[in-house]
Amino acid sequence: MDRIWLLLDSRGMGGIESHVAELAAGLAEAGLRPEVVFLADHGPHPLRARLAAAGLPWRALPGGMRALVGALRAERPALLHSHGYKANLLGRAAARLAGVPVVATFHAGERPPGRLALYDALDRWTAFAGPRLAVSRPILARLPWGGVLAPNFVGVPGVVPGTPPPGGPPRVVGFVGRLAPEKGPDLFCRLAELAAGARFEVFGDGPERAACEALAGGRVLFHGAVPGMAGRWAGLGLLAITSRAEGLPLAALEAMAAGVPVAAFAVGGLPDLLTDGVDGFLAPPGDLAALAAAVRRWDAMGPAARAAMAAAARRTIATRHGRAAGVARVLEAYRRA
Numbered sequence: 001m002d003r004i005w006l007l008l009d010s011r012g013m014g015g016i017e018s019h020v021a022e023l024a025a026g027l028a029e030a031g032l033r034p035e036v037v038f039l040a041d042h043g044p045h046p047l048r049a050r051l052a053a054a055g056l057p058w059r060a061l062p063g064g065m066r067a068l069v070g071a072l073r074a075e076r077p078a079l080l081h082s083h084g085y086k087a088n089l090l091g092r093a094a095a096r097l098a099g100v101p102v103v104a105t106f107h108a109g110e111r112p113p114g115r116l117a118l119y120d121a122l123d124r125w126t127a128f129a130g131p132r133l134a135v136s137r138p139i140l141a142r143l144p145w146g147g148v149l150a151p152n153f154v155g156v157p158g159v160v161p162g163t164p165p166p167g168g169p170p171r172v173v174g175f176v177g178r179l180a181p182e183k184g185p186d187l188f189c190r191l192a193e194l195a196a197g198a199r200f201e202v203f204g205d206g207p208e209r210a211a212c213e214a215l216a217g218g219r220v221l222f223h224g225a226v227p228g229m230a231g232r233w234a235g236l237g238l239l240a241i242t243s244r245a246e247g248l249p250l251a252a253l254e255a256m257a258a259g260v261p262v263a264a265f266a267v268g269g270l271p272d273l274l275t276d277g278v279d280g281f282l283a284p285p286g287d288l289a290a291l292a293a294a295v296r297r298w299d300a301m302g303p304a305a306r307a308a309m310a311a312a313a314r315r316t317i318a319t320r321h322g323r324a325a326g327v328a329r330v331l332e333a334y335r336r337a
Contacts, residue, residue: 002031002032002033002078003032003033003035003075003076003077003078003079004027004032004033004034004035004077004078004079004081004334005034005035005037005072005075005077005079005080005081006020006023006024006034006035006036006037006081006083007037007039007068007080007081007082007083007087007091008020008036008037008038008039008082008083008084008087009038009039009040009084009086009087010038010042010045010047010084011042011043011045012045012046013045013046013047013227014177014178015107015152015247015249015250015251016083016084016107017046017047018250018254019083019105019107019135019152019250020036020047020083021036021047021050021051021054021056022152022153022154022155022250022323022326023081023326023327023330024036024051024054024056025054025056025155025323026153026155026323026324026326026327026330027327027330028056029323029324029327030327030331034056034057035056035057035058035059035077036051036056036057036058036059037058037059037060037061037071038058038059038060038061039061039063039068039086039087039090040060040061040062040063040064041060041061041062041063046227046228049227050228065090065093065094068090068091068094069094069097069098072094072095072097072098072100073098076100077100078100078101079100079101079102079103079334079337080094080095080100080101080102080103081102081103081104081105081330081334082102082103082104082105083104083105083107084107084108085108085116085119085120085122085123086119088104088106088123088127089119089122089123089126091104092104092126092127092129092130095129095130096129101130101334101337102129102130102337103130103131103132103133103330103333103334103337104127104130104131104132104133105132105133105134105135105150106123106124106127106132106133106134106135106139106140106143106147106247107135107139107247108120108139108247109136109138109139109243109245109246109247109267109268109269110182110244110245110246111245124142124143124144125144127143127144127145127147128145130337131147131148131333131334131336131337132145132146132147132148133147133148133149133150133329133330133333134147134148134149134150134247135150135151135152135247135248135269136149136151136246136247136248136268136269136272137149137269137272138267138268138269139247139268139269148329148332148333150326150329150330150333151248151269151272151273151321151326151329152247152248152249152250152253152269152321152326153253153321153322153323153325153326153327154250154253154254154257154317154321154322154323155257155322155323156257156314156317156318156322156323157257157258168237168301168302168303168304168305168306168307169236169237169238169259169260169303169306169307169310170199170235170236170237171197171198171199171237171299172198172199172200172201172235172236172237172238173191173192173195173198173199173200173201173236173237173238173239173240173263173295174200174201174202174203174236174238174239174240174255174260175188175200175201175202175203175204175239175240175241175242176203176204176229176239176251176255177203177204177243177249177251178204178205178206179202179204179205179206179207179208179209179212180206180207180208181208181244182243182244182245183206183242183243183244184242184243184244184265185202185204185206185208185209185212185242186208186211186212186215187242187244187288188200188202188212188220188240188242189212189215189216189219189220190215190288191240191242191288191291191292191295192216192219192220193217193219194288194289194292195292195295195296195299196219197296197299198237198238198295198299199221200216200219200220200221201220201221201222201223201235201236202220202221202222202223203223203224203225203226203229203232204224204225204226205224205225209222229251229254229255229258233254233255233258233259233260234258236255236260237260237298237306237310238260238261238262238263238295238298239251239252239255239260239261239262239263240262240263240264240291240295241262241263241264241265241270242264242265242288242291243264243265243267243268244265244267244285244286245267245268246267246268246269246270247268247269248268248269248270248272248273249268249270252264252270252273252274253273253317253321255313256273256279256280256313256314256316256317257314257317257318257321258314259310259311259313259314260310260313261279261280261281261298261309261310261312261313262274262279262280262281262313263280263281263283263291263294263295263298264280264281264282264283264291265282265283265284265285265286265287265291266282266283266284266285267285270282273316273321274316275312275316278309278312279309279312279313279315279316280309280313281294281295281297281298282294
């Protein structure tokens with residue numbers, strides 16, 4: 001087994017796309033030949049640029065079941081690995097028709113509204129066709145046919161920070177992600193009022209931006225959508241995750257790998273990731289007062305204590321969520337397909 005297709009349907013960069021980029025890189029490092037396959041071409045896409053920069057191949061299909069079945073029959077990859085409800089639904093049906101083994105990963109921690117809830121349920125209940133991976137325990141618990149816990153993972157930068165800069169990590173609290181209700185950007189803006197002292201900055205865009213800017217009242221700097229955070233983590237001292245629901249957010253892993261601890265509500269896979277007071281902070285889901293108290297606690301730390309927490313965050317990722325360990329879990333699922 002060497003040719004692996006990673007299938008998704010995507011119009012922008014988010015957690016699934018970041019996961020697919022990490023997985024493609026990890027599979028290539030393991031000696032396989034991954035290719036990222038978009039179900040349809042929705043125009044320019046940040047993931048394509050990231051893949052191209054890493055020397056990883058991708059293709060965009062014309063869209064629809066017929067095109068996917070035809071491509072699978074013509075190319076005969078060793079395995080199809082789908083991500084997201086639409087790619088899962090079409091991918092497992094097309095793979096069956098083409099005689100290609102299929103694996104699906106479930107990423108979404110939130111329960112989608114309206115018609116999407118039907119698609120989500122259909123995705124989960126038809127997932128018996130092949131091995132199922134879930135990025136957090138709550139997502140795994142919702143799979144009717146069971147599955148395997150396969151948490152998200154990231155590459156860990158090879159350069160370990162040395163002597164902390166004068167004053168320790170910057171007193172800047174960041175929000176990274178889509179400005180949509182499930183991610184709680186409104187709660188982040190309220191957090192900026194409750195934990196005044198540090199600077200608060202938002203990296204991301206979405207339908208809630210205008211409302212959040214009005215709510216923030218000038219207390220929060222909005223950077224808008226950015227192509228990636230690799231060069232920006234050094235400007236943050238703490239990542240705040242105010243999500244109402246989560247899987248295991250890639251932003252948290254990327255931040256911690258860069259030495260940025262996380263303060264978050266205890267939702268999704270975050271309680272398994274963070275050790276409160278060691279590599280970050282946990283607050284009860286939706287308890288904004290508790291989360292604000294944690295941010296104030298971090299801000300009141302001396303430079304040495306904040307630097308120690310930053311180092312602990314990096315160690316957590318290096319020992320438990322590095323790329324090699326994550327890919328090993330995925331490869332085990334491939335062997336069962």
